[in-house]
Amino acid sequence: MQLVIVMYIIGYASFLITGGRAGEYFGKKKVFLSGMLIFTIASLSCGLSQSAIQLNAARFVQGISSAFMVPQGIAFIPGLFPDQKERVRMLGIYGSIAGTASVIGQFLGGLIPDLGIVQQSWRLIFLINVPVGLTAVVLGLKYLKELPVKTSRKFDFIGSLLLMLTLTFLIYPLIQGWELGWPLWSLSMLFLSLVFSVIFINYQRLTIKTGNSPLISIGLFKNSDFRMGLLISLFYYLVQDSYFLINTVNLQSGLGISSAHTGMYFVCQGLGYVMASMFFTPLVARYGKFISLTGSIIMIVALVFHLFLFNLSAPAPFYIVMVLFTYGIGCGTILPSLMTISLKSTSENQMGASSGIYLTLQQVSVAIGVAVVGGVFFGKLHCPNVASQFSVAYQWATLLDIGFLVIVSVLLLLMPKTKKV
Known part of the structure; x- marks a missing residue:
């Protein structure tokens, strides 16, 4: 039951930066629609799962697909609204909608299983995403315009892998460690996350020296x-x-x-x-x-x-x-x-x-x-x-x-x- 939450968070948090960069390399519309479609398929898999392993594996895929999908929605805003005033207003609206949707989602997540519409009503929490996701894909194909890709350099796959390992070894023990009394494995994972972070930072510096584009640009900060x-x-x-x-x-x-x-x-x-x-x-x-x-x-x-x-x-x-x-x-x-x-x-x-x-x-x-x-x-x-x-x-x-x-x-x-x- 804990892993149902944990697996999604790990998949989501570990790939968010990679997902954000992927839109710049492969096209925001393509990455957004691909993420939405995979998320929809993963939701269907959650709803039809026959074991805890199947459910948690599908939850992990849900998290990864969300990590590629969500940043594109934000990244579309500057291209669609180049005016500073409009951009600020739209970012505020985005934040408001995201928060409101979260509240509604929590409410429906508690209500739907209690309705007793079908046996094992918890499955409807995931299956409801299927028509919603497919509708979003169809509307996206029809109305979203692809923004031009502005980089010709290779995508930093090694940096993405190192960052994923860093965040996974950081987030999992933070979520589970405190409840279990910080066993040795949780402290070991936290230490390894520090090791991977050092390797990641040095690799990013090497990437810049060789003239390639790093996963995280220091210029952002x-x-x-x-x-x-x-x-x-x-x-x-x-x-x-x-x-x-x-x-x-x-x-x-x-x-x-x-x-x-x-x-x-x-x-x-x-x-x-x-x-x-x-x-x-x-x-x-x-x-x-x-x-x-x-x-x-x-x-x-x-x-x-x-x-x-x-x-x-x-x-x-x-x-x-x-x-x-x-x-x-x-x-x-x-x-x-x-x-x-x-x-x-x-x-x-x-x-x-x-x-x-x-x-x-x-x-x-x-x-x-x-x-x-x-x-x-x-x-x-x-x-x-x-x-x-x-x-x-x-x-x-x-x-x-x-x-x-x-x-x-x-x-x-x-x-x-x-x-x-």
């Missing part, structure tokens, strides 16, 4: 907006999934709230996200980092209320709804704008690689956040059956999340002010 955007995103994504982890466990095991009611509470959080993203996204192009700063402050305030509310033995449902809804508003305010402030000044020919780096950082940050914050939470939970222990563990972990968001706010204040466009 000369862009101050991109550098600062990555740093801000790093600390934000440390919070994103670790928040769901500790709150899900605390609501169900600490406060004794059923899984069904917990799910409905998080739907309220999702509604706050959707409403805020619809309202604030159009303002990103005009007010830039101040929209993100507003969102981070709202999230900090909401987490402070979390500390007080979930310290009670039986918090009223109305207050839980309001606190989670407020937190969702903060997420919906900051999240769509993070990608915008990171990629707003990236050139068209660098957008694929930049988006791949951004999305990879996102996945790695999520894994680190779950490992660190989850480690603090479960580390303080000496007696899982004692309610007071949950309260102490939850406070420590939430204070850590608040600290990360304070760093996000400080970095946003230090970021150069964006001119109104």
